[in-house]
Amino acid sequence: MITAEHLTRSYGATPVVSDVSFACAPGTITGFLGPNGAGKSTTLRMITGLTRPDRGSATVAGTSFARLPNPARVVGTLLDPTAMHSGRSGRATLAITARTAGVPLARVGEALELVGLAGPAAEKRVGQYSLGMRQRLGIAQALLAEPQALILDEPANGLDPEGIAWMRRLLRDFADRGGTVLLSSHLLHEVQATVDHLVVIAGGRVAAAGAMQDLLATSGVVVRAVDAGATATLERALVGTGAQVTRADDGALTVDTATGIDAPTVGRLALQHGIALGELRSSDATGLEELFFSLTTATTASEEAA
Numbered sequence: 177m178i179t180a181e182h183l184t185r186s187y188g189a190t191p192v193v194s195d196v197s198f199a200c201a202p203g204t205i206t207g208f209l210g211p212n213g214a215g216k217s218t219t220l221r222m223i224t225g226l227t228r229p230d231r232g233s234a235t236v237a238g239t240s241f242a243r244l245p246n247p248a249r250v251v252g253t254l255l256d257p258t259a260m261h262s263g264r265s266g267r268a269t270l271a272i273t274a275r276t277a278g279v280p281l282a283r284v285g286e287a288l289e290l291v292g293l294a295g296p297a298a299e300k301r302v303g304q305y306s307l308g309m310r311q312r313l314g315i316a317q318a319l320l321a322e323p324q325a326l327i328l329d330e331p332a333n334g335l336d337p338e339g340i341a342w343m344r345r346l347l348r349d350f351a352d353r354g355g356t357v358l359l360s361s362h363l364l365h366e367v368q369a370t371v372d373h374l375v376v377i378a379g380g381r382v383a384a385a386g387a388m389q390d391l392l393a394t395s396g397v398v399v400r401a402v403d404a405g406a407t408a409t410l411e412r413a414l415v416g417t418g419a420q421v422t423r424a425d426d427g428a429l430t431v432d433t434a435t436g437i438d439a440p441t442v443g444r445l446a447l448q449h450g451i452a453l454g455e456l457r458s459s460d461a462t463g464l465e466e467l468f469f470s471l472t473t474a475t476t477a478s479e480e481a482a
């Protein structure tokens with residue numbers, strides 16, 4: 177189990193992470209999703225004891241990271257693959273980690289095999305590795321001491337599609353054996369097929385969280401007026417029916433179908449108000465994309481207004 181409770185951090189006067197709380201259960205993969213600069217790395221660094229929160233706390237397996245006697249055996253982390261010593265080989269890098277964590281050296285070969293870096297690649301210096309190879313080595317390092325949890329910051333960075341599919345299988349297998357996975361990404365399509373749960377962060381705050389299926393269910397009908405000036409009228413009319421409406425920067429309104437409103441109802445309402453529609457569709461096909469987009473832009477807009 178990984179928990180974050182009210183994690184809050186500012187740099188100078190700028191709040192970077194504000195009151196972020198969530199929990200990741202064993203046997204699941206949680207995606208921590210947000211645009212660049214949303215506060216993902218800062219949150220993961222607070223969970224892993226690298227950055228001190230101004231407020232709030234985090235635990236892994238019931239204990240704060242700093243109090244874990246041998247953290248590598250409890251939680252494998254991949255936070256910055258470019259921070260590895262470039263003069264050492266992949267094998268030597270893992271051997272040092274193994275010694276530090278008290279893991280038998282035989283495990284190094286197994287881990288290299290597991291991430292597809294066995295053979296000549298293992299003997300190359302890390303400085304000669306591509307970003308994808310560094311990510312694989314970082315994942316080997318995280319898995320080396322056979323932890324029960326994994327915290328990975330943008331693990332798909334630099335991986336090709338085959339690499340992303342490989343990582344997906346590896347993480348699913350880890351979770352199926354009871355492990356807890358928390359991984360961050362700024363790309364929705366990267367995590368969409370991988371994770372069971374999502375925590376969406378925007379502007380340092382949790383914008384949405386829950387099971388993937390539940391989050392998909394909160395998407396609905398997307399409607400857009402031809403004349404941008406009519407958007408506010410349309411939004412008011414929709415809200416007047418009790419619908420929940422989110423407005424994106426480009427004027428598209430997403431109407432939550434959970435409140436019972438459907439596309440024909442939205443169309444009729446627009447007609448009653450004399451509003452010509454340029455777009456009216458169900459957002460099912462790209463539901464999560466709409467959700468991610470609307471949540472992140474909505475949060476940004478509300479912050480600007482504050």
Ligand SMILES: Nc1ncnc2c1ncn2[C@@H]1O[C@H](COP(=O)(O)OP(=O)(O)OP(=O)(O)O)[C@@H](O)[C@H]1O
Pocket residue numbers: 187192210211212213214215216217218219362
């Ligand atoms: N040590 C620091 N000092 C000052 N500002 C920082 C520091 N670390 C992060 N920030 C700022 O905090 C904000 C959030 O950064 P963070 O790296 O947590 O975001 P992120 O969601 O991981 O983004 P990305 O996807 O680009 O890595 C950014 O505006 C960043 O510039």
